[in-house]
Amino acid sequence: MYAYDHSGEYGRPGWIVPLGRRDSRGASVQGSNNDIPAPNNTLPTIITKFKLQGLDIVDLVALLGSHTIGDSRCTSFRQRLYNQTGNGLPDFTLDASYAAALRPRCPRSGGDQNLFFLDPVTPFRFDNQYYKNLLAHRGLLSSDEVLLTGGNPATAELVELYAADQDIFFAHFARSMVKMGNISPLTGGNGEVRTNCRRVNHNY
Template identity: 45%
Template sequence: MIILDFVKEHIPNAPALAASLLRMHFHDCFVRGCDASVLLDSTSTNQAEKAAIPNQTLRGFDFIDRVKSLIEEECPGVVSCADTLALAARDAVAVIGGPFWRVPTGRRDGLISNSAEALSEIPSPSFNLSALLNSFATKGLDITDLVLLSGAHTIGVASCRAFSNRLYNFTGKGDEDPSLDRFYAANLKQNKCKNSTDKTTLVEMDPGSFRTFDVGYYRNLLKRRGLFQSDAALMTDATTKEAIVSLVYGPVEMFFSQFALSMEKLGTIQVLTGSSGEIRRNCAVVNS
């Protein structure tokens, strides 16, 4: 309730944070499991996951720190940072009108955070379908989970850096990705990513409804308007394409319920329980 109350108070004023917290939870679970290793700061002797390129655009660390401090006041040393992140991500999505899923608690926090592991474990936006499937399979997630968890791209934004090669230099010859709708590509070049060196401009991942949890992302995929190569990759296989079509033309409740099941699976990846790990007092540093 402490987490939910905090989320209800703050997320309506900063709805974009829902996407940020969901992404942070995903990035956490893909490296050493859902153990809050993504929240640890680098030290003089270690580059933490935060320092890795995929995590340099993560936002919401201060949000987690603030809600964790409230929990510590109420019940010190009881609730892990991993549980705090998992619950905050779920509640933030629900508060903006997205699906609700069960979050079993009892995760403990990891002691190790390594930037090289984050770089190698987190799926890249340039992955093709086989690379995505391999990445997900190592975490116990299947092709259905891939399609559904990609649906998280219905909210939030991405920086031009993550996909500008599709606009300006797809095969290294100054060309455009032919799988990207050319009108959409032209619009992105003209109004958003105006040159290949732009690394800061942010683009809506689901234009027109990037703050609404809906099937708009999948509709865009059918129009060849997914921002990332990893989005477009979902249209290269008959199984994934069929799943996308059924989500677009089915009731939104079907997407919500299926997304919830995949999020529950994500939240149980390699969790630390019992006497493994620790309950961090401060999410950014291991207990001394």
């Protein structure tokens, strides 16, 4: 059985969601944080974390495109503004004017919980602006910008492709969302199949 995500009707990617997956009856923040990339992870580390979940380079770059919406705390990217490599200097891959705009609300100390748009250009729209930001060296998190600057030609080429063609990004994102939804499903009598799944509307 399948359910369709109709968000594609509004210019955002839509996909067929397989039903019947057995999900855990509980949740673990620690368990989740162990498996997802940290804001300051290197590109090889991020690639490895995705690979361990059965996700490839295309999945990695496409799924990180979800950062076209959402926020990040100052504490998650402060090191890029002041001490990226431990020498007291800002991250040279971060656009200087963008860094200057971030510093007033993300000082060297304090303001840890201040929130910043991951995509300051179109923060409420699901589009391919995230990749255009990376090309302009305006990725907020180090783990975003390394897709372009981390020394891997494959990820850099995908950033350029998605920045140039939103339809391809949407198609790859939808496919990777289905693939991610099939990671390590529970079997037998473990977990539960949820029969009451309400659709949540988001104002992108």
